[in-house]
Amino acid sequence: MRWLALAVLLPAPQDAAEALASQWTEAVRRVNEEHAGKPGKTREPELARRLPKSAVATLDKLIALPDATAASLVEAGEACLDLDLVREFEKVRARLEKLSGEQASRLGTALSRDRYILRGIGLDRAYLDRFAEVLDAVLAAYDELFAFEEWSKVPGKKLRVRIHLEEEITRPPHFAPQFPFHSEIDFPVIDPKELKSPTSKGHFLFYGLCHELGHVIAMWGDRGREEDHHAWAHYTGVAIVEHASKGARKLDGLADIKWKSLEKERQALKDKAPSVADRDGVMSLFIALHDRVGPKAIGAAINLLDREDRRKRINKVRYYGFAELKEALLKTVKDPKGRAAVAQLIR
Ligand SMILES: [Zn+2]
Numbered sequence: 001m002r003w004l005a006l007a008v009l010l011p012a013p014q015d016a017a018e019a020l021a022s023q024w025t026e027a028v029r030r031v032n033e034e035h036a037g038k039p040g041k042t043r044e045p046e047l048a049r050r051l052p053k054s055a056v057a058t059l060d061k062l063i064a065l066p067d068a069t070a071a072s073l074v075e076a077g078e079a080c081l082d083l084d085l086v087r088e089f090e091k092v093r094a095r096l097e098k099l100s101g102e103q104a105s106r107l108g109t110a111l112s113r114d115r116y117i118l119r120g121i122g123l124d125r126a127y128l129d130r131f132a133e134v135l136d137a138v139l140a141a142y143d144e145l146f147a148f149e150e151w152s153k154v155p156g157k158k159l160r161v162r163i164h165l166e167e168e169i170t171r172p173p174h175f176a177p178q179f180p181f182h183s184e185i186d187f188p189v190i191d192p193k194e195l196k197s198p199t200s201k202g203h204f205l206f207y208g209l210c211h212e213l214g215h216v217i218a219m220w221g222d223r224g225r226e227e228d229h230h231a232w233a234h235y236t237g238v239a240i241v242e243h244a245s246k247g248a249r250k251l252d253g254l255a256d257i258k259w260k261s262l263e264k265e266r267q268a269l270k271d272k273a274p275s276v277a278d279r280d281g282v283m284s285l286f287i288a289l290h291d292r293v294g295p296k297a298i299g300a301a302i303n304l305l306d307r308e309d310r311r312k313r314i315n316k317v318r319y320y321g322f323a324e325l326k327e328a329l330l331k332t333v334k335d336p337k338g339r340a341a342v343a344q345l346i347r
Pocket of ligand 1: 211215230233
């Protein structure tokens with residue numbers, strides 16, 4: 001009965017694959033956790049180099065394992081994207097493809113750029129290239145208007161966007177704050193060929209992207225009390241749609257500017273006094289700050305608060321309040337007239 005003893009001693013192939021996948025995932029998690037504890041000036045591409053050689057060998061072993069399971073490969077592939085490891089992700093995906101085309105397409109495709117990693121589910125590489133073109137234009141508009149320095153709740157980490165093909169959009173694009181080591185935007189689309197906005201069903205995907213990036217930069221108050229009455233992301237959203245739509249950016253098919261612009265808000269709220277009491281009051285306050293001290297000053301104030309890092313954080317997500325925004329603006333705005341406007345506007 002020697003064969004029985006062996007069968008008991010040797011792990012089932014499935015268990016071997018799962019064990020390798022979880023060792024790999026754990027190694028990635030440890031690097032991220034150490035970084036989150038003390039981010040310093042380290043940027044994400046350097047983080048991948050902190051993985052021990054033995055961890056990388058674990059991944060290679062899993063890929064080479066004749067009995068690797070789809071579940072273990074999906075887990076390992078997703079862990080690759082928790083660090084900036086797109087090449088490793090592609091190796092895992094190629095292995096998974098041989099096992100199950102369906103699972104491979106569910107794992108998706110990935111694209112990494114300086115400030116973000118895109119994961120496309122049900123979408124091909126050309127779609128991600130086009131999405132990156134749009135996101136680059138949006139980030140360039142954010143740079144020009146606000147110049148925010150940090151795009152992830154954990155300094156140094158890249159922003160993630162998970163773009164997934166759906167039959168219909170039941171929940172519009174949204175900021176997903178729950179991931180432990182990075183900020184992520186969840187972005188459903190219905191057309192795998194073209195990134196068009198508004199969609200045939202009237203969803204403003206382009207504005208939605210600009211709006212959600214506002215949430216990535218700043219949440220207000222705390223979980224129970226939205227101090228900005230949800231006006232901040234609307235303000236940055238329309239300001240960015242308007243700014244990005246000017247000039248010769250590659251925004252074919254993105255026509256949101258017809259419906260969403262700072263100018264439209266300015267007109268609609270021209271009789272509304274700036275305040276922090278309600279949504280229109282806060283919107284009017286942001287527009288007044290935009291017009292009187294400028295979006296760069298708002299960006300500089302947020303950057304200052306980030307550098308001081310005394311703000312409230314919930315699950316590492318940055319939360320701000322109007323009192324500290326005012327304090328920061330009074331430090332960063334140099335022009336006395338601008339400072340007087342800040343003192344008068346935020347009360
Ligand atoms: Zn929102």
